[in-house]
Amino acid sequence: MATPNADHIFAALADATRRDIVLRTLAGREGVAELASHYSMSFAAVQKHIAVLERAGLVTKERTGRRKVVLTNIEGLNLARSLLDQYETLWRGRVERMTNLIASTEEIHA
DSSP, rough: OOOHHHHHHHHHHHHHHHHHHHHHHHHEEEEHHHTTTTTSSSSHHHHHHHHHHHTTTEEEEEEEEEEEEEOOHHHHHHHHHHHHHHHHHHHHOOOOOOOOHHHHHHHOOO
């Protein structure tokens, strides 16, 4: 599998069903069929959502006997968090610079 990038990760998380699947797999081990029972869509549609999450590196599947269990890939979630942390750092720096600029402008006009 290719290394997921930000586009794949955030496109996968843009869908409410996929976010819910990630939350459910964080809470415990559920098979594909069990996950599908939570949604008012076809089994095939749920499988497609899981495939998108797999390609983004957010979940993995493991076979346990005849059952396919979906697991959260913590490394994938950590990558998503790291990407968001980078954006937060960037924006906090920009806000701080704007605040300083406004404060220096106010001092000039005071």
